[in-house]
Amino acid sequence: MKENIIKKIKQFFIEVSDIFLFAGKYFEEVFKKPLELNETLKQFYYLGNNSLPLVSVTGLIIGLTLAIQLKPTMAKFGAESLIPNTLAIAVFREIGPVITALICAGKMGSGIGAELGSMKVSEQIAAMEVSSINPFKYLVVTRITAATLMVPLLVIYSNTLSLAGGYIATNLAGDMSLRLYWSKIFNSLYFEDIVPSTIKTFSFGFVIGLIGCYKGYNCSRGTESVGKAANSSVVMASFMVIFLDLIAVQISSILF
Amino acid sequence: MENEIVISLKHLKKSFGDFTVLNDVNLEVYRGESVVLLGKSGTGKSVVLQNIVGLLYPDEGEVIVLKKNVPELEEEDLLELRKKIGFLFQSGALYDSMTLRENLEFPLRRHFKKLNDDEVNELVKEALDDVGLLPAIDKMPSELSGGMKKRAGLARTIILQPEIMLYDEPTTGLDPATSREISQLILKMQEKLKVSSLIITHDMECAKLTSDKIVVLNEGKIILTGTYEELSKSNDTFIKSFFTS
Numbered sequence: 213m214k215e216n217i218i219k220k221i222k223q224f225f226i227e228v229s230d231i232f233l234f235a236g237k238y239f240e241e242v243f244k245k246p247l248e249l250n251e252t253l254k255q256f257y258y259l260g261n262n263s264l265p266l267v268s269v270t271g272l273i274i275g276l277t278l279a280i281q282l283k284p285t286m287a288k289f290g291a292e293s294l295i296p297n298t299l300a301i302a303v304f305r306e307i308g309p310v311i312t313a314l315i316c317a318g319k320m321g322s323g324i325g326a327e328l329g330s331m332k333v334s335e336q337i338a339a340m341e342v343s344s345i346n347p348f349k350y351l352v353v354t355r356i357t358a359a360t361l362m363v364p365l366l367v368i369y370s371n372t373l374s375l376a377g378g379y380i381a382t383n384l385a386g387d388m389s390l391r392l393y394w395s396k397i398f399n400s401l402y403f404e405d406i407v408p409s410t411i412k413t414f415s416f417g418f419v420i421g422l423i424g425c426y427k428g429y430n431c432s433r434g435t436e437s438v439g440k441a442a443n444s445s446v447v448m449a450s451f452m453v454i455f456l457d458l459i460a461v462q463i464s465s466i467l468f
Numbered sequence: 469m470e471n472e473i474v475i476s477l478k479h480l481k482k483s484f485g486d487f488t489v490l491n492d493v494n495l496e497v498y499r500g501e502s503v504v505l506l507g508k509s510g511t512g513k514s515v516v517l518q519n520i521v522g523l524l525y526p527d528e529g530e531v532i533v534l535k536k537n538v539p540e541l542e543e544e545d546l547l548e549l550r551k552k553i554g555f556l557f558q559s560g561a562l563y564d565s566m567t568l569r570e571n572l573e574f575p576l577r578r579h580f581k582k583l584n585d586d587e588v589n590e591l592v593k594e595a596l597d598d599v600g601l602l603p604a605i606d607k608m609p610s611e612l613s614g615g616m617k618k619r620a621g622l623a624r625t626i627i628l629q630p631e632i633m634l635y636d637e638p639t640t641g642l643d644p645a646t647s648r649e650i651s652q653l654i655l656k657m658q659e660k661l662k663v664s665s666l667i668i669t670h671d672m673e674c675a676k677l678t679s680d681k682i683v684v685l686n687e688g689k690i691i692l693t694g695t696y697e698e699l700s701k702s703n704d705t706f707i708k709s710f711f712t713s
Contacts (some may be wrong), residue, residue, distance in 0.1 A: 339561035
């Protein structure tokens with residue numbers, strides 16, 4: 213029992229150090245030629261396009277439900293008019309980035325993990341290596357870069373939809389003009405609400421791509437391991453998103 | 469056949485944990501020669517090939533390919549060397565997100581950057597025609613049968629005009645007729661391209677058709693070297709088992 217626990221702790225630290233080395237290799241390779249811009253753009257489109265429906269629905273529903281939930285509480289204080297302000301701050305600072313990143317961790321992380329895992333198992337990665345094509349550059353660097361750039365865009369898109377959802381909910385039981393709603397939102401948002409939370413979404417995108425690629429690229433032989441790679445990509449990427457969010461919040465509360 | 473040695477394995481040892489896969493393997497392949505590495509499953513035949521292309525590194529010994537010691541090569545030099553080696557994987561290892569045409573174009577465009585679109589197209593068609601797959605040029609790998617995948621994998625390899633071809637069990641999992649087709653295709657490619665080949669198999673028909681020399685691997689060691697005819701006359705029960713199976 214004790215040996216088992218020690219073994220698992222040891223494995224955990226080995227994996228963490230391997231992920232750091234994997235990330236280090238990414239930074240070593242990312243600016244080396246060939247830049248693989250076409251493949252990066254392809255992945256950028258592919259990752260974004262695949263996540264778009266789920267992100268859209270979730271973003272809209274989060275705005276709707278948040279506004280509906282806020283209404284009775286705010287009404288007690290006679291502060292119903294502040295719903296757009298509260299909603300905007302909650303969505304921009306925390307809920308939008310984290311929920312969207314968690315959805316992307318599920319959608320992108322599992323997709324990348326399964327794709328690279330099956331390529332590894334079916335010897336496609338080895339085939340690239342033996343034909344003198346750098347598979348790390350072609351498969352890993354492109355996907356991590358694409359995820360790093362796509363997640364912030366999806367977060368902005370999802371935030372916008374959440375606010376639109378909030379407007380719908382506000383007008384279900386009350387009456388507020390679109391102009392007033394948006395002016396309240398823009399009046400309540402400041403630099404420290406938007407910039408730090410947008411910066412942290414790049415790090416979310418990076419870890420989602422990184423973990424997905426790491427798990428898939430290091431998948432052991434056998435089809436069972438492909439499923440495990442996809443599954444553990446989601447679990448680890450989701451955990452990393454939450455963990456990075458905690459760090460980002462601490463840093464931004466010190467700086468701003 | 470010329471006297472230049474293109475692959476030389478000297479005292480090659482490789483273990484995975486406590487399990488020794490290769491134990492003092494010595495092997496030479498001459499330019500233009502076709503060598504079959506015969507052995508039962510799990511005896512380390514594929515490990516030999518992976519050491520030759522630098523996918524694995526030996527624990528001890530030398531792997532000299534085209535006069536270069538593979539384990540000592542820098543990454544850039546290894547990539548250069550690999551351009552001269554073709555590797556046909558057991559499964560064909562086609563990129564399943566690409567059509568057959570794209571599978572062949574992919575390495576070609578990277579290694580021969582001066583080729584224009586027409587030239588690339590011409591080479592792709594020629595390679596696919598050589599393996600009888602021109603009608604399937606725009607198909608996805610998932611639409612191909614096992615034998616077609618291996619032929620496509622061969623086309624993708626020969627399009628780069630390698631000096632050495634490594635075949636990892638090219639006929640495994642195929643019916644006898646398709647196995648024969650693949651063996652004949654290997655022979656045709658050897659005659660056309662004059663490459664040196666190292667073929668891993670336990671299919672004696674493939675060995676008979678394609679080999680100049682057969683090397684038998686058992687328990688991590690080379691136990692016998694000879695021609696197909698010489699081996700067929702052997703009284704060794706291990707060797708006999710290949711001919712009776």
